[in-house]
Amino acid sequence: MEVRKYEIKTYKLKEKIRIVMLSDLHESSFGKNNSSLLKKITNLNPDIVCLCGDILDKELIVPSTQMLIKNLAQSYPCFYAVGNHEMKGNISQTVKALFKEWKVIYMFLTLNFKSIK
Numbered sequence: 001m002e003v004r005k006y007e008i009k010t011y012k013l014k015e016k017i018r019i020v021m022l023s024d025l026h027e028s029s030f031g032k033n034n035s036s037l038l039k040k041i042t043n044l045n046p047d048i049v050c051l052c053g054d055i056l057d058k059e060l061i062v063p064s065t066q067m068l069i070k071n072l073a074q075s076y077p078c079f080y081a082v083g084n085h086e087m088k089g090n091i092s093q094t095v096k097a098l099f100k101e102w103k104v105i106y107m108f109l110t111l112n113f114k115s116i117k
Helices: 032-044 063-075 084-089 093-102
Strands: 019-022 048-052 078-081 104-107
Touching (some): 032 063
Parallel strands (some): 048 078, 078 104
């Protein structure tokens, strides 16, 4: 598990905001029920958490990942953006319903690729 810290300055924000971004977990578990990962995130004291793709690998959510997302959503505003693995697996309506119940903001981007000749 690696933590990288970046500071981005913009005139568009009046106050500092701390964002934790997680990506490419592929349903990995860091400690029982992701307790090590949750502790690390808590210590970073984020204002929001962004789950940035490839958190899931299947249509349904495994229990340790379910607990991670649920616990994060209880403590922080959470945003979930799908990655290529979620797009392949086509996230189930059950998972979308859980996100809605937990108040996780689910973002899906549709891209139309055209070949350039």
